[in-house]
Amino acid sequence: MSGGGRIAVVGLGPGDPRYLTPEAAETLASAQALYGYGPYLDRVPVHAGQSRHPSDNREEGARAAAALRDAATGTKVAVVSGGDPGVFAMAAAICEQIEEGPEAWRALDVVFVPGITAMLAVAAKIGAPLGHDFCALSLSDNLKPWELVERRLDAAASAGFVIALYNPISRARPWQFGKAVERLRRHLPETTPVVFGRAVGRSDEHVKVTTLAEADATPADMATLVIVGTRETRVITRPGLSPLVYTPRAAAEASV
Amino acid sequence: MSGGGRIAVVGLGPGDPRYLTPEAAETLASAQALYGYGPYLDRVPVHAGQSRHPSDNREEGARAAAALRDAATGTKVAVVSGGDPGVFAMAAAICEQIEEGPEAWRALDVVFVPGITAMLAVAAKIGAPLGHDFCALSLSDNLKPWELVERRLDAAASAGFVIALYNPISRARPWQFGKAVERLRRHLPETTPVVFGRAVGRSDEHVKVTTLAEADATPADMATLVIVGTRETRVITRPGLSPLVYTPRAAAEASV
Numbered sequence: 001m002s003g004g005g006r007i008a009v010v011g012l013g014p015g016d017p018r019y020l021t022p023e024a025a026e027t028l029a030s031a032q033a034l035y036g037y038g039p040y041l042d043r044v045p046v047h048a049g050q051s052r053h054p055s056d057n058r059e060e061g062a063r064a065a066a067a068l069r070d071a072a073t074g075t076k077v078a079v080v081s082g083g084d085p086g087v088f089a090m091a092a093a094i095c096e097q098i099e100e101g102p103e104a105w106r107a108l109d110v111v112f113v114p115g116i117t118a119m120l121a122v123a124a125k126i127g128a129p130l131g132h133d134f135c136a137l138s139l140s141d142n143l144k145p146w147e148l149v150e151r152r153l154d155a156a157a158s159a160g161f162v163i164a165l166y167n168p169i170s171r172a173r174p175w176q177f178g179k180a181v182e183r184l185r186r187h188l189p190e191t192t193p194v195v196f197g198r199a200v201g202r203s204d205e206h207v208k209v210t211t212l213a214e215a216d217a218t219p220a221d222m223a224t225l226v227i228v229g230t231r232e233t234r235v236i237t238r239p240g241l242s243p244l245v246y247t248p249r250a251a252a253e254a255s256v
Numbered sequence: 257m258s259g260g261g262r263i264a265v266v267g268l269g270p271g272d273p274r275y276l277t278p279e280a281a282e283t284l285a286s287a288q289a290l291y292g293y294g295p296y297l298d299r300v301p302v303h304a305g306q307s308r309h310p311s312d313n314r315e316e317g318a319r320a321a322a323a324l325r326d327a328a329t330g331t332k333v334a335v336v337s338g339g340d341p342g343v344f345a346m347a348a349a350i351c352e353q354i355e356e357g358p359e360a361w362r363a364l365d366v367v368f369v370p371g372i373t374a375m376l377a378v379a380a381k382i383g384a385p386l387g388h389d390f391c392a393l394s395l396s397d398n399l400k401p402w403e404l405v406e407r408r409l410d411a412a413a414s415a416g417f418v419i420a421l422y423n424p425i426s427r428a429r430p431w432q433f434g435k436a437v438e439r440l441r442r443h444l445p446e447t448t449p450v451v452f453g454r455a456v457g458r459s460d461e462h463v464k465v466t467t468l469a470e471a472d473a474t475p476a477d478m479a480t481l482v483i484v485g486t487r488e489t490r491v492i493t494r495p496g497l498s499p500l501v502y503t504p505r506a507a508a509e510a511s512v
Contacts, residue, residue, distance in 0.1 A: 019278075019370070021276070021372065022276070023275060086379040086385075086386050087376070088388075088505075091380075092387030092503065095500050106492065106493075106495070106497070107494070107495070107497070112381075112383065112384070114372045114376040114377050116277065117376065120370040120373065123342040124370040127347065127351050127368065128348040128351050130392075131347065132400075133391065133392065133394060133408055134392055135390065135412070143507065145507070148507055152415045156391070159410075160408065161411075234351075234355065237362075238363070241363070244351050244354065249344075249348045
């Protein structure tokens with residue numbers, strides 16, 4: 001029995017409320033308790049009678065367990081994620097805790113509310129860089145060995161996937177992005193288009209188009225999403241307007 | 257000079273209006289002319305004074321050109337896509353036409369409005385199957401050789417990416433999905449969890465969890481999105497409730 005408790009894992013999208021789906025807005029409004037990384041919680045409109053439980057960025061497991069304990073007492077809980085909760089965010093952390101936790105947590109009503117993840121928002125700002133087959137890869141080696149990151153970069157680039165890089169760099173991981181760019185140069189020409197998108201939908205939004213040759217000299221941080229094109233990705237220059245970057249729908253035979 | 261014309265390429269999400277972002281709803285409401293595949297256009301609320309231009313599923317290039325011609329006369333045009341316009345949808349077709357078309361099209365105000373793409377909606381219905389690195393791959397060989405599809409399946413599965421398969425099957429492409437499953441069995445155990453999601457957010461929604469051993473015997477069509485897990489993807493059984501499928505955030509060392 002769930003005792004009426006519910007846990008919803010809600011995607012806020014990239015930041016601007018114009019990206020928040022009606023389903024997410026309703027789920028947040030009907031929650032009795034909100035859990036999440038502080039800056040994400042700050043984006044959620046205040047409703048009377050809701051409790052708020054901000055936590056630190058690195059505490060996904062503990063946050064998920066606290067939210068599940070609260071839901072198991074009958075509370076309607078919402079756990080917020082930036083972007084989509086299933087993409088390098090809270091949904092997997094919640095599932096991990098349900099699998100490891102008390103049997104009662106398996107009886108809870110659990111819902112996941114999708115959101116616009118960063119790669120879709122950044123792609124939309126610049127054209128259609130994900131226009132064909134693509135992958136999403138986190139450069140964080142907190143939870144996987146760096147050798148596995150490199151193996152995945154090799155596999156994706158050599159097979160012609162567009163690559164969206166999440167978590168490219170942080171204070172604790174200063175060298176990984178440069179190493180990744182070096183690695184990608186083994187497979188892709190220096191002219192390959194690379195898109196940097198930061199804080200899309202927020203007041204400090206910044207989107208920049210560069211090349212693989214220049215990518216490691218381009219500033220990035222934890223709020224940056226990087227899209228690395230393929231041999232076929234194209235840049236359309238437009239007089240007086242920002243360029244469009246896209247990957248054609250048709251693959252050239254030469255990529256086989 | 258654009259003469260006031262604008263072309264917006266708008267993602268409708270998976271079908272239910274609860275997935276439509278406020279940005280998409282506003283963009284559709286302010287359009288003077290709507291273009292798109294008929295069944296997608298039928299989802300858009302009618303506003304007085306808007307013209308509607310439905311077209312067939314296979315006519316992306318011609319539809320994009322017609323919409324651009326209209327925008328170049330000063331019309332505010334919206335082209336609708338299911339899901340996200342940048343994921344196997346209209347955004348790349350629009351960019352292709354802009355690159356190939358008359359110079360005036362490069363001066364148009366072009367915006368892309370992201371939406372919830374099918375893999376995010378299906379993942380959210382079942383847990384967090386995309387919980388770690390993943391890729392999105394179209395099984396259609398209309399625009400690329402089948403050998404390239406197989407090479408990408410090999411690369412993704414052997415490097416441990418979760419794989420979201422778009423366009424798994426159609427009347428004109430009856431054998432590709434079975435071949436893809438056979439190919440994936442070279443790299444992944446028969447017990448690997450596979451999720452089939454169809455028509456998520458619509459009245460005939462259906463989500464099913466199976467294994468790689470059973471995947472090719474499971475019904476699918478063009479409206480189905482298939483997610484193939486990794487060696488690490490887990491299924492949590494829940495008494496009286498549907499199972500949860502997730503891929504843990506931490507990769508096992510053994511995957512290297």
